[in-house]
Amino acid sequence: MKVGILGGGQLGRMLLQAAANYTAETYVLENDPGCPAAHLCHHFVLGDITSYDAVYDFGKGLDAITIEIESVNVDALEQLEKEGVRIYPSPAAIRIIKNKIVQKQFYKDHGIPSSDFVITQNRANTEAHADFLPAVHKIGEGGYDGKGVQVLNTPEDLVNAFDAPGVLEKKVAIQKEIALIVAQHTDGSTAIYPASEMMVNPALNLLDYQISPALIPEKVLWVAEAVAIKLVKALQSPGLFAIEMFIDINGEVWVNETAPRVHNSGHHTIEANHCSQYDMLWRIILGYPLGNTAPILPAAIINIIGAEGHSGPAHYEGLEDVLKIDNAFVHLYGKKQTKPGRKMGHVTVMHSNYHDLTHKANKIRNILRVVSGSKS
């Protein structure tokens, strides 16, 4: 079977590591021949995943296509779907999710708990909603990794509001942030991974570290799982979905955002769950039964982020000390250049008790640094 991946970043890289368990012939479309996934596929195609022609030409000889990022040309995917190419997730699901206005409206229409919101067309329009603050302002299309997301606490913040269509979401009094990954097979069966719990670094709006299974009351987990399954069923698409949720200070669950693909909140599933999210997506694409999502041990993910003040050839400080830690596993994404805040890799560490686990996670965060330097 010929399977294409739109996007050649680290998610594509890890997908391709898992792909080699099967006989799929793999294709990657990406506009950077040095991208993390380029050397791990059978056929690398240079091109722009946002271009209709590039995506259509890439896909028209393939049996199936998946994505590692939402910002792809959905029109081309819809045409390919009509012509019989199987798309994971469906173009309709990508269309709902890639625009945060449409995504938010979808939650409302399907009774998925998500914070109140107003749609904004431009800055002037946003400024007219001063009474809706404090809120989080998200750009409709093109946001990624915290870009295109603004926290607007007071009317004074409104002068900085982006001047583009977006959605203004009531700020939730967050107790915890969790993410659930749900796999949905073409036959409609689903499998759900244990929830992950994250700690966000407010400066970079990237995960500081994350633990899984999340430490939340069973009843809250049940609600979160029910909401996640309801959401994925409503999307009516095969594929893998990561649902980011807030648990508010009253223990209520609110969906923040969904990603229709393998997700950074599931990196630990490679070592810490029997069937990784990457293997799971291949099982769906290739028509095999879903795998076992059970955890092996509690795990933490620590992102490896380019250090402030360092731009240039990447050098990893502290790797050896990290790998001395029992059950610490490093994943470097093969990006040659570092810059401040760039995701360069991650570490998964596992331990049977959470106290030691968080201690190890903090230790790893403090040991590991990505700097630019002559060493490599």
Add this chain to the structure above:
Amino acid sequence: MKVGILGGGQLGRMLLQAAANYTAETYVLENDPGCPAAHLCHHFVLGDITSYDAVYDFGKGLDAITIEIESVNVDALEQLEKEGVRIYPSPAAIRIIKNKIVQKQFYKDHGIPSSDFVITQNRANTEAHADFLPAVHKIGEGGYDGKGVQVLNTPEDLVNAFDAPGVLEKKVAIQKEIALIVAQHTDGSTAIYPASEMMVNPALNLLDYQISPALIPEKVLWVAEAVAIKLVKALQSPGLFAIEMFIDINGEVWVNETAPRVHNSGHHTIEANHCSQYDMLWRIILGYPLGNTAPILPAAIINIIGAEGHSGPAHYEGLEDVLKIDNAFVHLYGKKQTKPGRKMGHVTVMHSNYHDLTHKANKIRNILRVVSGSKS
């Protein structure tokens, strides 16, 4: 770091899946551009791993080289080692192991328990040792996967003895066959995987299936581990070593053969041990600390072998049923053509109790078939 692999088969394929956790730039030398590992490396080089020039030219710009098969040009590796290329395992260790006469003599010289033997130069010479039977006759160089190995039970069998230098080894009254994988770091530290226990199919002389950890008395395991460590220390080489041993009917341990590389007896470590044998070898090559060899769950490996009477494009029957089994993981090696007895892949299955584990292993053996057919 630029790292080359001599050989592009399934072991190279799985090594490269693991390599993408790190930043190593990977090279593969193999004379088949459609080999299992070809598409997973940064640079595929077409060439013959037994040729001095091919191996030397391949290796001279690299930082390190490893092997996935012993039948490589050791002279070239020795020259490269002199020029500063790091070789895992050392050329000296490969030279000892790749010739079964030298390997056997090495065990004797270093007090490693191994069955009595006589060296044979040709068929006439072998026929003169009728009084040494029953014995196993192994060709000195070039044997692989049961080829070049003969069981000579009676003087009548001697007419079929191969007519080349070899070694005639006293037949051991085998109770069990086990294998131990030992990782040896450049700093001399070692890590040992739990023993695996195998069942051999006498017809093909390929593994029928294998379980790990082996079900052997603790005192026998201690001896086996001590022998394995002694052997690897004597080889004085960094790298990964798989030591195949017999346990005789009296519970004595005898070394059969050693492989100086990742090994089919360690496939299950991908899912069933925290640090896989593939990750472990990269840790050694890249100078990182050794990983955790502890088992996650008892596991069985079932080889996926080309069915008798089928030669041609490979088609896998029963894959879906196998993947329905909880904690069954399929690894297909991407070989386009099947033929009787060809290793096409393996399945790892895990279960907490051995009764259910062996039941599952037998079920998988009976479900899965590689045939030639129009389907793919």
